[in-house]
Amino acid sequence: MAVLSPPKPSSDEGRIPRRVAFSQKRGKWDVKLSPYLYISPFFILFAITGLFPLLYTGYVSLFEWGLLKGKGDFVGLDNFTEVLNQPHFWKALRNTFSIFLLSAVPQVVMAITLAAILSANLRAKTFWRMGVLLPYVVAPVAVGLIFGKLFADESGLINAILTNIGIDPVRWHVDVLPSHFAIATMVNFRWTGYNTLIFLAAMQAIPRELYEAAIIDGAGRLRQFFSITIPQLRPTLIFIIITSTIGGLQIFDEPRMFNTTGDGGSSRQWMTLTMYLFDLGWGPQKSFGRASAVALLLFVIIVVIGMINFLVTTKIATSGPAKAKKPKSRNSTNRRTR
Incomplete structure (x- = not known):
């Protein structure tokens, strides 16, 4: 009679569970936490330099806060009511939107046009591409001083040219619309080249196969520009328009340096919202x-x-x-006819 041997213990029984090494835990933590650590400096810097000043500005707006006296009585929304009742606020708002429209719209059009020209087969491409960025390097104060002299009412170069061709001189520092046009010219001078390079980079990323197919179909350069280039630039256009809006509504340097006093004109005809803000905080009122x-x-x-x-x-x-509507199959039409 055969003797049955006892069953052998399985390999899993009696095995001591291994502890996960600290290096393995550290590796898992690194995979999970490292992305947040990499982006945390931006959010920390934004909280210090962006979010906290914004919240503190809201706190200060609820008090009667002076430059020398400091924090005063709590007034709630009285500061907002008093500002909205001031005619200078609405005049500054009008000037800000007027200068913004006169600068942003032509700026985008000129930037796209220059980018299309620079994207063509030109000699010394690097030289021309660097040349359009040179005005951006010039300090805004220098641009304001130079253009302030160019658009001077009596001894300005622009009025001298207009007089030579038989046109009456324009009162750039007196009339509303000419002053806005002159300031918008400064803005376009500085920022058109910057936006041109952004559009140029986006144009370089457009697949060449699209243009080759358009050439085979007989499309000219103008048709290629409006049918291929412009539609492919839509995401870049969104970025440029939003950034131009933010920068255009915060314009300060160019109108501030348009004349020697920096007050926005005798009747505040080109004073912007940021200039009005500066005048309230550091002007005679100091509020x-x-x-x-x-x-x-x-x-x-x-x-x-x-x-x-x-x-x-x-x-x-x-x-x-x-x-396009999906065409109906023959079976379905045959069934209906039957």
Whole structure:
């Protein structure tokens, strides 16, 4: 009679569980936490230099806050009410939007045009591409001083040229619209080259196969530009329009340096919101509470206009040709006829 041997213990029984090494735990922590550590410096810096000043500005706007006296009585929304009742605020808001429209729209058009020219087969491409960026390097104070002399009412170069061709001199520092046009010219001089290089980089990323197919189909350069280049630049256009809106509504250097006094004109005909804010905080009134109220109002205006631009441009960018209706099969038509 055969004797049955006892069953052998399985390999898993009696095995002592191994502890996970600290290096392995550290590796898992590194994979999970390292992305947050890499982006944390930006958010920490933003919280210190961006979020905290914004919140503190809102806190100051609720008090009667002076330059020498410091924090005063709590006034709530009285600073906002008093600012909105001031005619200078609405005049500054009008000037800001007028200068913004006169500078942003031509700036985008000229930037796209220059980028298309620089994208062509030109000799010394690097030289011309560096040349369009040179005005951006010039300090805004220097640009304001130079253009302030060019657009001088009596001894300016622009009026001298107009006089030689038989046109009456323009009162650049007196009339509203000419002063806005002159300041918009400064802005376009500085920022057109910067936006041109952004558009040029986006144009270089467009697949060449699209242009080759268009050439085979017989499309000319103008048709290629409007049918291929512009649609491919829609995401870049969204970026340029939003950044131009934020920068255009915060314009300060160019109108500040347009004349020697820096007060926005005798009747404040080119005073912007940022200049009005500066005048409230450091001018004769020295009211940080009202200046903070203007800063918050400007922040809300920029956010609203930026969101409108984003929604409109995104809708334009995502809108495509209408989907063609699916043709009906023969079986279904035969069934209906039967």
